[in-house]
Amino acid sequence: MTAPTDSSRAALAFLRDRYAIDTAMAQSLLDAALARGGNYAELYFEHRTSGNIIFEQQAVKSANRGISQGLGVRVLLGEAVGYAYTEDLSRDAMLRAAETAAKIASQGGKAPPIDVLHFETANHYSRAASTLEVPAQEKVQLMRRADDAARAFDSSIARVDMVFADELKYVAIFTSDGRMTGDVQPLVRFNVSCLSERDGQRQTARWGGGGRMGMAYFDVQTPEALAEEAARQAVLLQSAVEAPAGTFPVVLAAGDSGILLHEAIGHGLEADFNRKQTSNYSGRIGELVASSLCTVVDDGTISDSRGSINIDDEGNLPGYNVLIKDGILEAYLQDRISSKAMGTKASGNGRRQSFKHYPMPRMTNTYMLGGESDPAEIISSVPKGIYCVAFSGGQVNISNGDFVFSVTEGYMIEDGQITAPIRNVNLIGNGPDVLTKVTVVGHDFALSDGRWTCGKDGQSVPVGVGVPTVLVSGITVGGTKMD
Structure with missing residues (x-):
């Protein structure tokens, strides 16, 4: 058990001192939110400071810093949801937001008294770790070091661009069932883009990372x-051949390939889609939905990871949630609404982009557990196939799991050997079908570096992804070379 931390108390103290938001204020707002008969109300306060530095062609192009703050009020009455927000944290403006959210209810009646008690959280990252207070000159120096390294990597590197983005959020949550909690959430991301130019041919590659760190x-x-990694990929593409088209065995490399698992399978395991019967996994708890080699987990407690949280945005603790175990569907990712409807507990996956958005089931760090096989032996077992190392994202139809993913670093496998790098590669398939075609799982599990952001219904949240080396017996490769 992780020891209690003062992160929650620090967030509550910050908002109290800056905006005079205390338990008395919260109780009056909850009273107003429930005044029309709602059976649950929630206050989500947020103060966010963010910054970014854009570095292009060996010079700072722009440097920005911004502050946003606000309150989101949610009221539930059965299946009905009322949501309102305000950027004005004066008492009158917050009361108007609470009253607006309450208008979804028409039963009337006075809410019972609420005794709000502090709810302790765990500490999965340091609240003192924010980079926002670091002088801009230090950040620019990091970017100059990166620029020098990329250009020194290969003489063909003609352009290097970078973004240093960071933020620090203070969050406080009060609920009508008596919960009061908060969090201080740092986040940093460093992205590099390199252009390689040789014999009139241009190739661009991007890399980066980060997390809830300083x-x-x-x-x-x-x-x-x-x-150097961004430069390496850009230079590699200069010698890459066109990818073949057809169905091939595909080896997914450890780490970054987890984005395919996240998009093609993970979204289908979010409870709102299953509650509404719009997911391929709806009503299938206890069924075999994947190869028996597959165990898929969502874990919001990994130290310093981009997708980790000390609390979700409904005030619940995150957890180590086993979704698929040995191929059997065990659970969905739950928020408050879906868990109530399904008669289970919230899993700590109620997340939102900001106070302007209502929470919904979202992933944190989603990954497949490692197996027992040697990665080198996995590759050597493939007579002809594709080896995929890095991705730039993709698209998925959540209702049926169909996906298209762009591979940014891939290779041919011929006679059990990794040979030519390939470009213009897309993987086309169906998430649930791919999981049934996993035939070997490596012992080399890796979490991708913190560079992924997930979008759903117009909301973006930071996430982590991971996977060991995995062999899939067949995926359609959308290439430009007919084999």
């Missing part, structure tokens, strides 16, 4: 290493 991140992943 400047210590750059001790783990130096700016030079991140830049």
Whole structure:
């Protein structure tokens, strides 16, 4: 059990001191939210400071810093949901937001008294770790180091661009069932783009990383290493051949390939889609939905990971949630509404982009557990196939799991050997079908570096993804070369 932390109390104290938001204020707002008969109300306060520095062609192009704050009020009455928000944290404006959310209810009546008690959280990242207070000159120096490293990697590197983005959020949540909690959430991301130009041909590659960390991140992943990886991929594409088209065995490399698992399978395991019977996994708890080699987990408690949270945006603790175990569907990712409807507990996956948005079931860090096989032996077992290392994202139809993913680093496998790099590669398939075609799982599980953001219904949240080396017996490859 992780020891209690003062992160929650620090967030509550910050909002109290800056905006005079205390338990008395929260209780009056909850009273107003429930005045028309709602059976549950929730207050979500947020103060967010963010910054970014854009570095292009060896110079700072722009540097920005912004502050946003506000309150989101949600009222539930059966299946009905009322949501309102305000950026004005004066008492009158907050009361108007609470009253607006309450208008979904028409039963009237006075809410019972609410005794709000503090709810302790765990500490999965340091609240003192924000990079926002680090002088801009130090951040720019990191970018100059990255620029020098990328250009030194290969003489063909003609352009290097970077973004240093960071934020710090103070969050406080009060609920009508008596919960009061909060969190202080740091986040940093460093992205590098490199253009390789040779014999009139241009190739661009991007790389980056980050997490809920401070400047210590750059001790783990130096700016030079991140830049050299982007440069390496760009230079590699210069010698890449066109990808073949057809159905092939595909080896997914450990780490970054987890984005395919996240998009093609993970969204289908979010409870709102299953509650509404719009997912391929609806009503299938206890059924075999994947190869028996597959165990899929969503874990919001990994230290310093981009997708980790100390609390979700409904005030619930995150957890180690086993979704698929040995191929059997065990659970969905739950928020409050879906868990109530399904007669189960919230899983700590109620997340939102900001106070302007209502929470919904979302992933945190989603990954497949490692198996027992040697990654080198997995590759050597493939007579002819594709080896996929890095991705730039993709699209998925959540209702049926159909997906298209762009591969940014891939290779041919011929006679059990990795041979030519390939480009213009798309993987086309169906998530649930792919899971049934997993034939070997490596022992080399890796979590991708913190560079992924997930979108759903117009909301974006930071996430983590991961996977060991995995062999899928057949996926359609959308290439430009007919085999």
